[in-house]
Amino acid sequence: MKETIKVLIVDDSKLIRMTIRDLLNTHFTPQEMQIEMAEDGDQALALFGTYEPNIILLDIMMPKVDGIEVLMHLQERILKGEVQTIMITGMGDDQTLSKCFDLGASDFISKPIQDVALTSRLKGAIRQHHLIQSLNRLNQELTLAKNQMVQAEKMAAVGQLAAGIAHEINNPVGYISSNIHTLKKYYQNWKSGKNQHIFDLDTDIQEIFEDLAFGVDRIKEIVDSLRSFSRIDNISEINQFDVEQGIRDTLNVARHRYKYIADVQIEFGNVPLIYANGGKINQVFLNILINAADAIKSAQEEDGRTGQIRIETKYISQDETVEIKFVDNGTGMDEETLQRLYNPFFTTKPVGSGTGLGMSLSYDIVVHEHKGKIMAKSELGNGTEFTVLLPVGKA
Known part of the structure; x- marks a missing residue:
């Protein structure tokens, strides 16, 4: 049975959250993808423990706990390959993006959200997730052997x-x-x-x-x-x-x-x-x-x-x-x-x-x-x- 990919959308703009959700729903069935949303970093971290997403679409600039702080909290899980993180940015700040990548972010998309950019990057993250899962299984088999x-x-x-x-x-x-x-x-x-x-x-x-x-x-x-x-x-x-x-x-x-x-x-x-x-x-x-x-x-x-x-x-x-x-x-x-x-x-x-x-x-x-x-x-x-x-x- 094919794995259902779990996606978490984190953005303080309800419009952007809904836009991303609707675009994903046009390309993926509920059997292929499960979607949850969070309006800020605190809610995202609270959801992470129970929902355990495979991919996070994460806004960088948010009040209180921003995207960089979320990356810091999840860095160990990210570096282990347990979750792929795509940053959402409305600014062309290369230094900020560089910091996100240093903390383990795998990709980014720019606002306003474009269908082709969103789906192509998400498919890349899904491929990366499947590759890491395969490598983990292989590693377990090698360890057992x-x-x-x-x-x-x-x-x-x-x-x-x-x-x-x-x-x-x-x-x-x-x-x-x-x-x-x-x-x-x-x-x-x-x-x-x-x-x-x-x-x-x-x-x-x-x-x-x-x-x-x-x-x-x-x-x-x-x-x-x-x-x-x-x-x-x-x-x-x-x-x-x-x-x-x-x-x-x-x-x-x-x-x-x-x-x-x-x-x-x-x-x-x-x-x-x-x-x-x-x-x-x-x-x-x-x-x-x-x-x-x-x-x-x-x-x-x-x-x-x-x-x-x-x-x-x-x-x-x-x-x-x-x-x-x-x-x-x-x-x-x-x-x-x-x-x-x-x-x-x-x-x-x-x-x-x-x-x-x-x-x-x-x-x-x-x-x-x-x-x-x-x-x-x-x-x-x-x-x-x-x-x-x-x-x-x-x-």
Whole structure:
């Protein structure tokens, strides 16, 4: 069904309001156009909240609240493309018209109102409205597709890490099972009267319970980190986020990928909470961490070097920014690779082992969604340093 365009005519002259209305009624049906009128700026602003016009025909010179003041009140909505504004002027003051355009007016018509001028400018405004609506719909679809892509990339990463996560959980499960078996044996011996050394038994059982508690805590830590990392219910939400806890969660999820090839040093600066989409920022951390681990593994195959990953956080007070550094001693990158690093589908990994979307999505998350920065310094054979800068306040 075709959209009905809503027009608001604002002029302190009743004759001009009626003239414009009558001209529009000769060219547009009620199904094509709905028309409301206001005799001054105050009435126009009051109507705007309930009527929500697509196009305003707005007189510049009016008593009390004039057309320029109306533009100022509606500027945010105008700049977002929610309403098109055509100024009505009876004066040839270029400076005044220039100010109207600076405030977001899209066109103007001169008094006395001419049929051809009115309809041509209105049709132009209608085309502009439809174009903006189409662009908004496209933007919503692109945003949805991008969010789905981020989540798909995250789930793919979690899928690739699944075997390692299962191994990480299996270790504490194994000694929980062993200790439970030992407790059962102690209980059976105690019940049959075989345990005579009660003090030794008490010490053993205490150690067993400590081991059990440690195992349960380790499993809970892994599961909580995985839940925090992979959650999909907050794909678009911006909330307060603990960067350092996010790094811990990411390290827990990806531990199997780096623990056999690199020592990880953490130097946290006790940075403040930031406003961010924590799930997406964790995805950035994971992409950088896995790339570092893969680069170190490749370097070790070449020269057997000891892998090192250093993660640092720091608060830059003058910029109200949190800085996160990931430094590795892997294979590094040449200048050509650095230049293409954030290009979609670019990857240096073998076919089938990477999507080529990780760093492209990371750049989009940090720069476009969070108004931050992501930078890489690298030298072939000498490792890579990634720096992520994230504003503390809302972007």
